[in-house]
Amino acid sequence: MKELTLKYGCNPHQKPARIYAESGELPIEILNGQPGYINFLDALNAWQLVKELKESLGFPAATSFKHVSPAGAAVGLPLSETDLIACAVDDLAGINDSPVACAYARARGTDRMSSFGDFIALSDVCDETTARIIKREVSDGIIAPGYTQEALALLKTKRNGSYAVIQIDPNYAPEGAETKQVFGVTFEQPRNTAKIDSAILQNPVTAIKDVSEAAKRDMILSLITLKYTQSNSVCFVANGQTIGVGAGQQSRIHCTRLAGEKADIWWMRRSPQVLALPFLPEIKRPNRDNLIDQYIGNYGGPACGEAGWEAYFSEKPVPMTQEQRAKHMAALSGVSLGSDAFFPFDDNIERAHKSGVKYIAEPGGSVRDADVIACCDRYGIAMFFTGMRLFHH
Numbered sequence: 001m002k003e004l005t006l007k008y009g010c011n012p013h014q015k016p017a018r019i020y021a022e023s024g025e026l027p028i029e030i031l032n033g034q035p036g037y038i039n040f041l042d043a044l045n046a047w048q049l050v051k052e053l054k055e056s057l058g059f060p061a062a063t064s065f066k067h068v069s070p071a072g073a074a075v076g077l078p079l080s081e082t083d084l085i086a087c088a089v090d091d092l093a094g095i096n097d098s099p100v101a102c103a104y105a106r107a108r109g110t111d112r113m114s115s116f117g118d119f120i121a122l123s124d125v126c127d128e129t130t131a132r133i134i135k136r137e138v139s140d141g142i143i144a145p146g147y148t149q150e151a152l153a154l155l156k157t158k159r160n161g162s163y164a165v166i167q168i169d170p171n172y173a174p175e176g177a178e179t180k181q182v183f184g185v186t187f188e189q190p191r192n193t194a195k196i197d198s199a200i201l202q203n204p205v206t207a208i209k210d211v212s213e214a215a216k217r218d219m220i221l222s223l224i225t226l227k228y229t230q231s232n233s234v235c236f237v238a239n240g241q242t243i244g245v246g247a248g249q250q251s252r253i254h255c256t257r258l259a260g261e262k263a264d265i266w267w268m269r270r271s272p273q274v275l276a277l278p279f280l281p282e283i284k285r286p287n288r289d290n291l292i293d294q295y296i297g298n299y300g301g302p303a304c305g306e307a308g309w310e311a312y313f314s315e316k317p318v319p320m321t322q323e324q325r326a327k328h329m330a331a332l333s334g335v336s337l338g339s340d341a342f343f344p345f346d347d348n349i350e351r352a353h354k355s356g357v358k359y360i361a362e363p364g365g366s367v368r369d370a371d372v373i374a375c376c377d378r379y380g381i382a383m384f385f386t387g388m389r390l391f392h393h
Helices: 037-057 081-086 099-110 128-135 149-155 213-227 252-268 285-297 322-330 347-354 369-378
Strands: 003-006 017-020 028-032 061-066 069-075 118-122 139-144 164-168 177-182 185-190 233-238 241-247 335-339 357-362 382-385
Touching: 017 037, 028 149, 037 061, 037 069, 037 118, 037 139, 037 164, 037 213, 061 099, 069 099, 069 213, 081 099, 099 118, 099 128, 099 241, 099 252, 128 149, 213 233, 213 241, 213 335, 213 357, 233 252, 241 252, 252 285, 252 322, 252 335, 252 347, 335 347, 347 357, 347 369, 369 382
Parallel strands: 118 139, 139 164, 335 357, 357 382
Antiparallel strands: 003 017, 028 164, 061 069, 061 118, 069 241, 177 185, 233 241, 233 335
16 A cells, blocks of 8 residues: 545645655555544654664553653553552453553553543554453554454444554664655655664763663653654653653743653552542543542542532542642652753752652753752762753654
């Protein structure tokens, strides 16, 4: 297949629209549904992310994409009992028997509000366990190198049979140059083929220079995620998964604040009070996610025990006290952070410290690098200068 006609472009009034291969054939096969323009933008960026994670870290990987940036990404490490509940898969058997399923549960569990209506990418063949997770989530489609017969049958029943299922040739390698048009002007540059692995973490610049292999893994995961995140961007990672992605902000501190707020929400979802929220069994998953967000943010409403709580809970929710919040947040530690460009001020480090960051990977090169390094040393944070900027537009 050299060309595929699309229903429309980014918006319904932008038609006709298509994707096509200038030479050779498209490296994809549509197994179900009719993916759209934005679906393909998500799918092809997401596929590159998980392919690189697998190549660099050696684990099956998954990502949950929304509007051409990852809401979450993860490798296939086992889930604890708390993880299973927080990722909303504790009622499914055999999750930890499937590394691909673990990877997607973690990726979706990074930011379940943002992942609503996601496009999924898997580095490995989609198995039945992973398909069972996907089938009950609100999602637009998936791209993977293959599907088991059972998984494909499940996915084809999703969205009344219209769920987009794309199979990609895992051996496909595009040409070295890439082009895009803006306002009739064509841009050309070499593709970003920079390799991100442990070799990029050879320049520690803080007093703490030796870190664990797990910390290195998480910093690499953050940097590969940033390579496919709309810039400016900052990414928080813990235990093999993103926990907060701050994308597309004009100011780096706003990236760090956004990613840190998401990381804090991720952590608060694991608090005893949230895990014990007495939802009525018929409450659907998206409603639960919205109510949990309402509860964590203390925004008022039914989740905070105000009018209408009876429609969602078997008993009146009790809001968390400030002491409970502070105690739980104080336990968050060992977090890794990646930045797609240097930190121009130490305010980024101050904010990162509040969300348990202990390891940072960033390019370096600011005129205020010394201030940033000194701030890291005050908090016992290890920082590595990678020398590699990772802007993506």
